[in-house]
Amino acid sequence: MDMIRVGIDLAKNVFQVHGIDRSEKAVWRRKLSRSEWLEVLQQTVPLHAEIGMEACGSAHHWARRLQALGYTVKLIAPQFVKPYVKSNKNDANDAEAICEAMSRPAMRFVAVKTIEQQDVQAVHRVRSGLMEQRNAKANQIRGLTSEYGVVAPREIAQLRRAVPVWLEDINCGLSDRFRRLLVGLWEDLRSLDDRIHELDREIMEIAASDPVARRLQQLRGVGPMVATALIATVGNAKQFANGRQMAASLGLTPKQNSSGGKERLLGISKRGDAYVRCLLIHGARAMIQMARRRTDALSVWVMCIAGKRHPNVAAVALANKTARIAWAMITRGTDYQPEPSAC
Template sequence: MSTINILGIDIEKSTFHLVGHDSSGREVFRKKLSRTKLILFLANTERTTVAMESCGGSHWLARKCQGFGHKALLIPPQYVKPYVKTNKNDFIDADAIAEAATRPSMRFVSIKTESSQVISVIQRIRSSYLKDRTACMSRIGSILLEFGMSFPKSHDKMKAIFQWRIAEHGEPIPPLLLLELRDHHDYYLKLNQLILTQDKKLKDIVDHDERAQLLKTIPGVGNLTASRCLSDISNAADFKNGRHLAAWIGLVPRQFSTGGKPRLLGISKRGNKGLRELFIHGARAVLVRPKKAVAI
């Protein structure tokens, strides 16, 4: 085991495929382990470099490796693909990860802290509530349309749907359908409360973080954007300057140059979609209403 210079791990839900390379790049180790046996293996292995793709569970495993004294490296999956040889299987993937990690020009992903991942969970749950609320409003609107009523797309109207029906629309609704609408409307109101709860959690995190307060001094940046930066940007030192960060988010022009002729297209839309969306919404708010813009 002392000959292993770098260990590539292909991560799955319950099993892990390991391939070890020596200092010259030759394969000297190959094994398939369960999650429990993997932890025992890493704890009893001499200190080495452990590489894996940046995917679900990789940040947790990387922190475990660091706790055992190993050097953990996370690689974006798209940078591993060119090193996959011939057919694809789990051991070939692990071998490609080990080889990609040895490249001098390889770009690695910074390991997220536990608190950053918790913020990501809060944001994902909030996003799921937003999607459920949109779907709930669409269902109520489609139900009413089946009975001859075109419901306006507005949260104010949705919150007072029954007053709207009586005041602005005289179409009768069957009693059983009215009960179904009431149940669905209660679900809509519950989702509103759940979203507000998630917003409060994010606000509390931002209020107690010095970096987030500094981010909020930027026009258009509010609790959502600041908390997203805390969760998604593991280490600001990974970026040489602001333009590099903008390129990582996908806000810089996409380049398609050839024959010495530079050609810049629209924004690349690469990288972090959620963070890019928040920055664009914040910029739009500042441009449209510079004096009354609401930070996002």
Template sequence: MEVQVIGLDIAKSVFQLHGLDVDGETVLQKRLTRARLLPFFEKLPPCLIGIEACGSAHFWARELTKLGHDVKLMPAQYVKPYVKRQKNDMADAEAIAEAVTRPNMRFVPAKAPDEQSAMMLHKVRMMLNRQLVMLTNAIRAHMAEFGVVAPVGRGGVDRLLAIIEDDDDYHLPAEARLCLGMLANQLRLVKAQILENDRRVLASARSTELGRRLMEVPGIGPLVASALVACVPDPSIFRCGRNMAAWLGLVPRQYSSGGKARMGSVTKAGNRYLRQMLFAGAMAVIRRAMQGTRRTWLTRLLERRKPKVAAMALANKNARIAWALMTSGARYREPLDITA
């Protein structure tokens, strides 16, 4: 019997397959190593392959597509309801094969290498910033053990670094100064890498016409523009701007039943990094709005809502604006002031 659908449960070195025929009957259950996976699919007639959208999924989607197969990536949380009883590789592969055939299933577009590379800039930036905070806190904590403290902020850290470099300073013993010098050298290296990473992110945002248009929106800077271009290569997968905002977790959570609609806080689902960046950009706009004199919908919202609530509303609005700009090809138009 010819295989029509395959559920592929991927891992680092071992892969589980579950194949179905045209009637949905199980005709294949196979376990393959990494080296045998592509040769197996080369001999197989073109079929529908379902994969959970997880680590290395986009790579395998591209490789299997080159062999003529129709590959569909699905969010793992949408596959989980199809797992029967105990969780293991065979059960996961069977659930994937079942889920990929559902007509209402939502799929994840496979990313190209360039899109993954652009997003890697942001992931590395997050890791470097975490390392920066860790190194700064470590230097402050160790020096506080010898009674050396400094004010909060960059100036305080620079003052501590100057003490570490001063061999004539009496506060630090020689062994402690040697260890702190290692941390200081690492801190300088991380700062230089962050600056280089930010330069590349800015160049990535400016390199595309879409990125330049997105940066015209207040609250969307190079980081958000570059991440949007990388994470949403095809905005037409969203039916409207609200769907994209929901994908980013910027819409209220529903607790509705019996015809009664109850809305809670935002869902915080989907792409966490983009949501954080949109919120950070919105907070910058909020601070300017609180200091300005222009009468806009944002200033009126701030009169009855807390700044962070208003920032979340602005982040939601910016996500919808970004979707509109990405689908229509139009440029951002500044709204008129409110006179009433």
């Protein structure tokens, strides 16, 4: 069998493969178990064949394994595979759709992440999860204490100062049983704070040791958090032809609904990694606050937008520009140049 393309539908224990030859005829359809599929694939598929998979869970791991064996691997976003699924959805049809999608000349592929990228991304994901748990714990404390007539402050920093005061005040209306419960909730909250601070220190160490992250922090509105998250997501950014493509992949460009030659631009598309987009926009908001007291070209540019449009529009516009500048700095290995960035 002279296969040129193989589509693989990944799962936890079962892998469906679909291979075609040079005449675009299906020559290999098979369902393989997790323990045998790599060995069977090596015995059946020639090294010159391209292998395609959806960019889903474990895809980057298997892509690295296949690349180590000498294969060319292409990862495709699931939303780009879906239009090629024929009839009912099942593993065999999914594998065939992947094989068909990877043959399209204009198809966009996902870059395979390195182990280092996944390590940094894992740190951010764990920290994000802990932040959600901490917010949930703080809201639980607020909700429970309100039933005893004790109103908790909105900011978590003030809540940290308020809880010890409530525990010491015997006249605040809390019963002895609830005080014991509150002590446990307070310890949970402090434990989450400690874990988040530990991960913050680790992110600072990663940002200090990575030369690309250090250069990205020259950008205003980009600190260790944004720099490391951006590197974990885009890597060397070579998969993007220009900065606009990278900004579009992060959902920072307008969504279109154009027809009949009439262009209609909507809000941002919000595609791609929502976590990185959120960090970039928050960094832009912080930069805008400082830009009010500055007179450089970039500050004047963003304040001109903020004066005419909603502040959120200005923040997104600045985040878009930051992503484009970051692409240039990553791909060209250059430092931040303030004057060209203001154009």
